[in-house]
Amino acid sequence: MLSSTRSRIIAAAAALLLICAGTWWAIDASQSSDEAIEIPEKVCDERVSGKSVTNLFPKKGDKFKEETYQFDARRNYGDCKLQAGGEKAGFSYIYRSGGKYPRKSIQSQGVRVSLGEAYGYMSKHNGAILLYIPCGTNAEKDTGSRLLITAGASMVEQAKESQQLNESMKEIGPLAAFTAQAARDMSRGWFKCPGSESLPDGPVVIHWND
Numbered sequence: 001m002l003s004s005t006r007s008r009i010i011a012a013a014a015a016l017l018l019i020c021a022g023t024w025w026a027i028d029a030s031q032s033s034d035e036a037i038e039i040p041e042k043v044c045d046e047r048v049s050g051k052s053v054t055n056l057f058p059k060k061g062d063k064f065k066e067e068t069y070q071f072d073a074r075r076n077y078g079d080c081k082l083q084a085g086g087e088k089a090g091f092s093y094i095y096r097s098g099g100k101y102p103r104k105s106i107q108s109q110g111v112r113v114s115l116g117e118a119y120g121y122m123s124k125h126n127g128a129i130l131l132y133i134p135c136g137t138n139a140e141k142d143t144g145s146r147l148l149i150t151a152g153a154s155m156v157e158q159a160k161e162s163q164q165l166n167e168s169m170k171e172i173g174p175l176a177a178f179t180a181q182a183a184r185d186m187s188r189g190w191f192k193c194p195g196s197e198s199l200p201d202g203p204v205v206i207h208w209n210d
Contacts, residue, residue: 034060034061035060035061035063036059036060037057037058037059037060037061037062037063037064037084037085038063038064039051039053039054039057039064039084040064043066043080043082044066044068044071044080044082044091044182045068045071045072045080047071047080047185047186047189047190048080048181048182048185048186049181049185051181052177052178052180052181052182053082053089053178055173055174055177056082056087056089056153056155056174056175056178057082057084057085057087057089058084058085058086058087059085060085061084061085061086061087062083062084062085062086063084064082064083064084065082065083065084066080066081066082066083067080067081068080068081074095074190074191075095076094076095076096077092077093077094077095078092078093079091079092079093080092087153087154087155088153088154089151089152089153089154089155089175089178090151090152090153091149091150091151091152091178091179091182092149092150093147093148093149093150093186094147094148094150095135095145095146095147095148095191096145096146096147096148097136097145098136098143098144098145099143099144099145099146100142100143101132101142101143101146102142103119103141103142106119106120106121106132107119107120107121108121109121109123110122110123110124110130111124111165111206111207111208112206112207112210113129113131113176113204113205113206113207114204114205114207115131115133115180115183115199115200115204115205116198116199116200117133117134117195117198117199118131118132118133118134118183118199119131119132120132120148122165122172122206124165125160126152126156126157126160127152127153127156127157127159127160127165127171127172127175128150128151128152128156129150129151129152129175129176129179129204130148130149130150131148131149131150131151131179131180131183131204132146132147132148133146133147133148133149133183133187133193133196133199134146134193134194134195135147135187135191135193135194135196136193136194137194145193147183147186147187147191147193149179149182149183149186151175151178151179151182152175153171153174153175153178155171155174155175156169156171156172156175158171159171159172166208167206167208172206173203176203176204176205176206177202177203177204179203179204180199180202180203180204183199183204184196184199187199
């Protein structure tokens with residue numbers, strides 16, 4: 001089982017990311033635009049490919065904005081919030097040195113997801129994806145350092161309000177792709193997690209029927 005302290009830290013980080021309708025998001029809520037939205041080549045202080053977020057926003061509307069916390073230097077926690085065209089998306093990272101992360105227990109908290117050796121779940125509450133990436137040299141299963149990526153998007157939250165999470169929801173695909181790219185870019189570039197090069201291309205796999 002995850003320790004109560006670790007569980008509280010993870011829950012707090014996920015909550016901070018997913019309460020994206022706060023003050024920063026609301027600044028330009030009353031404004032609208034028909035201009036084409038331009039997404040930078042790199043987002044989140046140039047740590048993640050901008051191509052991965054393109055489909056989380058409309059083609060036209062309010063210009064792209066981003067806000068980051070603790071992305072200037074490597075820390076144990078940070079988050080990145082993105083906004084464009086009235087939609088929002090983002091992710092947080094948590095680095096935990098050591099510990100136990102039982103796959104079965106973690107994945108039982110929602111719809112199971114995976115990306116190579118990384119694993120986690122999709123929240124049934126708001127559709128956020130939480131992915132635990134091995135980030136150490138400990139070869140023992142379910143133990144050692146982990147980089148946790150938690151990603152969410154307003155389009156998924158809105159779709160969840162009108163229907164249950166299921167594989168026919170077209171909004172989930174772009175979020176799964178964004179989560180996977182953030183996982184690859186953060187684990188390979190900034191954190192240099194051993195074995196991160198083996199994370200496969202493509203989106204996070206969602207195991208709907210497993």
